[in-house]
Amino acid sequence: MTQTVPQEILDALTDVDMPRLGAEPGPHDHVQLGRHRVPRHRAGAVVVGSGAAGLRAAVEMTRRGVDTAIVTQSAWGGTSACSGSDKQTLHTANTADRGDDFKAMARAIRAGGAMDEDTAYVEAVGSVRAMASLQYLGLPLPQDPLGGTLRYQTDHDDVGRATSCGPRTSRLMVKMLAEEAIRLGVPFLNQTTVVRILTEGTGDARRATGLLAIRPRDRTDENPYGLVLFDCATVVLAAGGPGELYRDSVFPNGCFGSLGLALEAGLTLVNITESQFGIGTRREGFPWNLSGTYVQVIPHIYSVDAEGREHHFLAEYYRTTQELASNVFRKGYQWPFHASRMLDFQSSLADLAIFREARKGRRVFMDFNRNPLPVTGDQPFSLDRLDADVARYLATAGADHALPIDRLRHMNPLAIELYRRYKVDIATEPLEFAVNHQHMNGGIAVDTWGRSSVSGIYAIGEAAGTHGITRPGGSALNAGQVFGTRVAEHVAATTAFAPTPVPVRATAEDAVRRIDALLRPEGLPLRDVRSEVQARMSDSAGILCRAEAVAEARALAAALNAAIRRQGLSLTRSGEVARALQWQQMALASEAVLTALDHYIGKGGGSRGARAICDDTGEALPDSSQGPLTDYRFRTEREEDKAEQILVRLDGTRIALSTRANRPFDETARPFFERDWPAWLTGAIYTAD
Incomplete structure (x- = not known):
């Protein structure tokens, strides 16, 4: 017998209207950057992206007294607001059903390998708090008559920790958090595309000083690109994943993420070989x-x-x-x-x-x-x-x-x-x-507080490379909420002791000069760059890969980036400046992914979550009712590869690779109240490595 749900309930859970943004703040002043007179905004922290993870960070930082602004290419236009699956999920470990506990949940989150054990535990412990705070804001997660959360089994989850309020779960999350951000007075700068992260210093002393972005509404004769400068000591990257990287993709149009942006800023990436298809x-x-x-x-x-x-x-x-x-x-x-x-x-x-x-x-x-x-x-x-x-x-x-x-x-x-x-x-x-390509499990390398390899720059949500090879379905939503809160806690506890930001103008001028040099009438057409990048990734780095094809794709990706550096990019209209810079960064991200994948395959890496590494000498042979599928014989995964992660950074124009072991978590360690409370009271928990 079919259960009848009233149409008004179906409508409310399907047609999720987003709140209207208030008036945008004006600039603090203007600065001259070469031939461009650019408006300048100041904030203690700028969140790049307005999805569920970015909104959580902005809300939590504002609650803790951090002067925070949100910069977004398209408010409510990202994956958490516009895309998803039949049952998007948050994870719940709030009952002892089937013997569940936080440590067991952490083991499930990291079970695929190439994931830091401490990060998995952070996500498990934080899941209850994340869910409860969303319920407090009004997210209608389903309950039984006694108040227990209704749960079900999802991908890579044998216990059944997931819950959902229907296919629009993540959009509802965005709505609740957006309404709270607006209530708190967090300023939004919409239709604003960040194109460069500004830093100063070298080595371990390198730190964030601001952002350079493009806003079409700021385009004038004195500012032909529509540049805008943000002066800030804290940057939270929450711009989602690289949806435009693949031709065959379930991402909404225009999702570029921030991998290329991060590479150019000197950040280290991790696990970018790992995706979901x-x-x-x-x-x-x-x-x-x-x-x-x-x-x-x-x-x-x-x-x-x-x-x-x-x-x-x-x-x-x-x-x-x-x-x-x-x-x-x-x-x-x-x-x-x-x-x-x-x-x-x-x-x-x-x-x-x-x-x-x-x-x-x-x-x-x-x-x-x-x-x-x-x-x-x-x-x-x-x-x-x-x-x-x-x-x-x-x-x-x-x-x-x-x-x-x-x-x-x-x-x-x-x-x-x-x-x-x-x-x-x-x-x-x-x-x-x-x-289709649906999610990148890798991204910017971060620690248990969401800190990247450059001081003052954090990454959360799909921008952060925390997920390893596989992950339970829906844990990405949970991770974004957990780390959005963690980042806010860390920023609020540590920025009071941070040095006063240095003037950002010199680094901004250099960034503008580089942009001017890239945009040339005789440069490569954007449509050709887009077609080449997307076709190469879908055809050579999809669910089926061969060593020789990946090696060739890596070489061609490197050649494309060399051509972009040599010839520049051409525009068909002035409004394409932001897109040109995004495609330049996407080409760079493509080379980074293919370089890491070529390295993994070249050292004998086998098939796992994202891809089958087809090899005529492989140990595994798929069968069909018509007989063996010999063209798809593949290597099996090696256990030792699960214990380490591939790190990538940009060294000049070269993609540099290294590996490191997964960070461990000691399940036998026990906190002790009187011993450990002082570290909380003094803020030592935020500054310890």
């Missing part, structure tokens, strides 16, 4: 991950060739209808592609099949009005013939309906409403989708 609708329409109930209702998946013929292609991979249907279901909580799940007819064999159909030039669809067609020679689909874990889940959910759309309407009507808002009615028409 999975099935979703592309950003050309409405970008959304097809995890959770979208696949747990087991729709029919098929492809269409150029002549319009349908192909029941999954039947060429799975041996029985039951095996096919059960693994489509498992994509709900095994959503990200994982190389090992291509083996033994598991769920990522479906990702490989979908990826191959796209390579053939076919379009792939899921149809919620049809159950999966049978595998040739086998019995038809039936809810009575499913693997035990699948049958148990659907029975517990009461999803015994004849068609996938009716099962979806029963289990998650919000999933249908969400696409309807974007003029796609999955109740009446098939949904086109593909395997």
